[in-house]
Each structure stands twice: as structure tokens, then as C-alpha cells.
Amino acid sequence: MLNIALPKGRLGDKVYELFSGIGYDCPEIGEDNRKLVFENAEKGVSYLLVKPSDVAIYVEHGAADIGVVGKDVILETNPDIYELLDLGFGKCRLAVAAKNSWSDNTALPLRVATKYPNVTKAYYAQLNRQIEIIKLNGSIELAPILGLSDVIVDIVETGTTLKENNLSVFSTVAPSSARLIANKSAYQFKSKIIDDICRELEKKI
Ligand code: PRP
Numbered sequence: 001m002l003n004i005a006l007p008k009g010r011l012g013d014k015v016y017e018l019f020s021g022i023g024y025d026c027p028e029i030g031e032d033n034r035k036l037v038f039e040n041a042e043k044g045v046s047y048l049l050v051k052p053s054d055v056a057i058y059v060e061h062g063a064a065d066i067g068v069v070g071k072d073v074i075l076e077t078n079p080d081i082y083e084l085l086d087l088g089f090g091k092c093r094l095a096v097a098a099k100n101s102w103s104d105n106t107a108l109p110l111r112v113a114t115k116y117p118n119v120t121k122a123y124y125a126q127l128n129r130q131i132e133i134i135k136l137n138g139s140i141e142l143a144p145i146l147g148l149s150d151v152i153v154d155i156v157e158t159g160t161t162l163k164e165n166n167l168s169v170f171s172t173v174a175p176s177s178a179r180l181i182a183n184k185s186a187y188q189f190k191s192k193i194i195d196d197i198c199r200e201l202e203k204k205i
Helices: 010-021 052-060 071-077 117-126 142-146 160-164 184-189 191-204
Strands: 002-007 037-040 045-050 066-070 082-086 092-099 110-114 131-135 151-156 167-176 178-182
Touching (some): 010 191, 052 066, 066 071, 071 092, 071 117, 071 167, 071 178, 092 142, 117 131, 117 151, 178 184, 178 191
Parallel strands (some): 002 045, 110 151
Antiparallel strands (some): 037 045, 066 178, 082 178, 092 151, 092 167
């Protein structure tokens, strides 16, 4: 059985569609229930529905053999996994944003609110800019509005959230998209099915 970690939510729906399109369907997934594990014994696959930011943890520890995760999460957590394929969707970028009127005062440390402290530290270290990180878990855009931070480092997809909160992008930190990842030892022991999946997915994307 190949265990596949799917990120719950919009990205996961798209990933499941892709996998079912190459023959690894599991119709029970579309049903309205609270199950987290779905098996298709005949196809030899089992899907695990996990929080998007946890996919790489399941794969790194071998609880899942493969999974799909955003490049943003890989950059932040640096998991010990193989990154096999850029699926080309879930495209967005990690960016520095602030109030439209913001200008940097380089005499002071920059207060940065983010869900991505590691990416943020590495980005500003390379710019030699002193920062203070304010780690948040969501609604990051509130921080500069309330004066909790000067800027944010966050995901920008359509730009709607920034626009509706009178914020603008000031620089791009890194592009991101959905990646197929594999556990390192599963990739050795289940190489045939994993390679088949990679080849079929490549044809589809
Ligand atoms: C993400 C991100 C931004 C928003 C960007 O938030 O943190 O807030 O999406 O998308 P947009 O550019 O298309 O508007 P998410 O929906 O994950 O919720 P969160 O605030 O809980 O992080």
C-alpha cells in the first residue's frame, strides 16, 4: 500500500483530482464525512487527509510515503525528504508587504510579523537588515494595520487580501507552488509505483 498525504482543503481537492485522473481514485473521498483515511486496496493506495503545513512532517517520518505540499512550507521547515515534481498549481509568492504609505527607517530594527520565521530570518540576514520577528499563526495582515509590526512576510496569491486591507507588496522573497514529495526510504522501497505516479503526473501537468 502506498500512503499519500493530501493537504486538506482547496489544494487537496485539486491534488486528489489529479491523482484520480491518473487512475488512483478513491470515490469515498468525495463523500460528506469526517474520515481522515481512505483506502483503495485494488489500486494499492491509501490517502491521508492532513493539515497542509503537516504534510511534510508525515512524509519525513514515513507515516506517508509521498505527499503534496507548498514550496513555502518546504522552505520554512526544510524537511529531510525528496522533492520530486513541481505540480505547477497552487502558485503564489512569499512577499514582504506593508501599509501603502510605509517607508523603511533603516536606523531601527524592522518589526516583521509572519508565519514563516525561518524564511524571514534568512531573507533579511542576506540583506544585512536587523529585524525583530513577531510570530503569528494567521490573519497576518492585521499586524501592520494595528501597529504590531512594520511589515509582514506572507503568502500573496491573488493580492486581494492585501488590497482590501490597504497593504502593498514591497518585495518578493520566494515563489511557491505545489510540490510532490517523497519519504527517502519509501522512494527506494516503493520506487516502481512512485516513479509511475511521477511519470503519469508529469504527462498531466
Ligand atoms: C493566506 C495568506 C493571505 C492570503 C493571501 O491566508 O496568509 O492572508 O491567503 O491570498 P490572496 O493574495 O489571494 O488574498 P489563509 O487563507 O491561508 O488564512 P490565514 O490568514 O489564516 O493564514
